[in-house]
Amino acid sequence: MSQPQSQPSHAHDLLTLIITTSPTPSAPSTELLSAILVSFRKHCPDLTACRVVLVIDTYDHIASAARLKKGHVTADGAQNHEAYKENAKKLILHEFSQDRDGYEDDEDENENENDDDDGHVLLVTEGDAEYGSSAYAQQTNAVPLTITRTKDGRISFIEPLQRLGFGLAVRSALRLTETPYVWIQQHDWSLIYDIPLAPLLTIMQESEAVESESEPDYDYGSESRRRQTVTVPVKYVCFPSVRMLSYATSDHVMQFPALRALTNLYKQNFSNPTAQAGASKIPLTPLFFWHDKPHIASTEHYLSQVFPNRVAMLRGAFIEDTAGHRARTEMKDGQWKKWACWLYYPDEGKQLCVRHLKGRTWRGAEGELEQKFEWMRLNSLAS
Structure with a gap:
C-alpha cells in the first residue's frame, strides 16, 4: 500500500x-x-x-x-x-x-x-x-x-x-x-471503549491509494477459497453498539452468501501505521449498512454517496432509514466497494464501544432519580 x-x-x-x-x-x-x-x-x-x-x-x-x-x-x-x-x-x-x-x-x-x-x-x-424537488416555482x-x-x-x-x-x-x-x-x-x-482515532485516519488515508483498483475475481458461492491479502477502500468506520456485537457471524451477514464471502475475503487486522513495532493492530470487518450511530467517514464520500442531490434526503429523515437501506441493497448486489463501510471490531466483535443514552426519554440525572423514586412509590402501593 x-x-x-x-x-x-x-x-x-x-x-x-x-x-x-x-x-x-x-x-x-x-x-x-x-x-x-x-x-x-x-x-x-x-x-x-x-x-x-x-x-x-x-x-x-x-x-x-x-x-x-x-x-x-x-x-x-x-x-x-x-x-x-x-x-x-x-x-x-x-x-x-x-x-x-x-x-x-x-x-x-x-x-x-x-x-x-x-x-x-x-x-x-x-x-x-x-x-426535495424544486419542480414547482411556488x-x-x-x-x-x-x-x-x-x-x-x-x-x-x-x-x-x-x-x-x-x-x-x-x-x-x-x-x-x-x-x-x-x-x-x-x-x-x-x-x-478506547478508539484509536489516529491509526484509523491513517488507514483511511492510505486506502485512497487503492480506490481505483478493480475488484479481484472471486467466486462468492465458494467460501472454502483461501483468504487473500487485499487492499481495499476504507471510507466509513462505525463503532459497535450492543446490537452489532459479533457482527461478522450474525444473521445480517451469514444469511447472505455474497456478504459471507466478502467478510471472509476482507475482514482483517490492519497494521497500526502510527505505532511502534509490536503494537496492537486495528481490527476491521466489512459492514453492510450505513448507520447513524457514531462513525468516521470521508467528507467527500459522504456528500457524493449519501447526499448526491437535493431529493436524496427529505426534511426530518434519518440517514440510516434512507441511504442506509439503499446502501445495503446495493451491497447485497455486489457493490460493497461503492460504499466501503467497515465496523471497528476489537476482540473479534465481542467488545462494545458505544452506548445509547436514549436522549428522547432521558430527563437528566435528577429527573431520572425522581422517576425511579416515583416508580418505587407506586410499586410499594401496589404490593
Whole structure:
C-alpha cells in the first residue's frame, strides 16, 4: 500500500467533529452533551482537539404531548429548548475554544461580527438547507439557517429556523467542513471503549491509494477459497453498539452468501501505521449498512454517496432509514466497494464501544432519580 505524499501529523488536521442535538426532556440542562464530552476525554482525547460543528436542531410543532421523533414538543419543552440552545453553545465554546498553535483568524467581510458574554468573537452568516424537488416555482423547499463561528474557524454552530432532522443536519454541517474526514456524533451516544482515532485516519488515508483498483475475481458461492491479502477502500468506520456485537457471524451477514464471502475475503487486522513495532493492530470487518450511530467517514464520500442531490434526503429523515437501506441493497448486489463501510471490531466483535443514552426519554440525572423514586412509590402501593 503506497504512502500518501503529504500527511498532516495530527488527527485534528484531518478531521472535523460534527455533533447533532435537538429538543430533549433534559433541556435546558446540557448533562447529555456533557456526558458525551466526558466520554471523548476518556476514550478518544484526540477528538477534543478537532474542529467542531454543533447543529442545534429545533421542533416543528407545539402540542399537548411531546413526540420528539416527529418534531412535536410541549409549550414547556419549547421554552426549555430556547434556553438549551444558549447553554449548549456556551458548553462547546468552553470545551473547544482553547488556544492552540496552527490556527489563524479566518475573516470574511460579508459576515457580521458579535461578541458573546464570555468575550468570544463570533462571526454570523446565513444559509439554507434545501431539500426535495424544486419542480414547482411556488415551492422553495429550503430551511433558513443561522451559522455562527469563531474567528479561527474552529467552532461552528448551525441553528435552523425549522426542523431539519438528522439527515439534513449532517449535510448542512458537511458543507461547512474543510477537513477530509468527519466524525458524526448524535447527542445521546457515549464512548465506553478506547478508539484509536489516529491509526484509523491513517488507514483511511492510505486506502485512497487503492480506490481505483478493480475488484479481484472471486467466486462468492465458494467460501472454502483461501483468504487473500487485499487492499481495499476504507471510507466509513462505525463503532459497535450492543446490537452489532459479533457482527461478522450474525444473521445480517451469514444469511447472505455474497456478504459471507466478502467478510471472509476482507475482514482483517490492519497494521497500526502510527505505532511502534509490536503494537496492537486495528481490527476491521466489512459492514453492510450505513448507520447513524457514531462513525468516521470521508467528507467527500459522504456528500457524493449519501447526499448526491437535493431529493436524496427529505426534511426530518434519518440517514440510516434512507441511504442506509439503499446502501445495503446495493451491497447485497455486489457493490460493497461503492460504499466501503467497515465496523471497528476489537476482540473479534465481542467488545462494545458505544452506548445509547436514549436522549428522547432521558430527563437528566435528577429527573431520572425522581422517576425511579416515583416508580418505587407506586410499586410499594401496589404490593
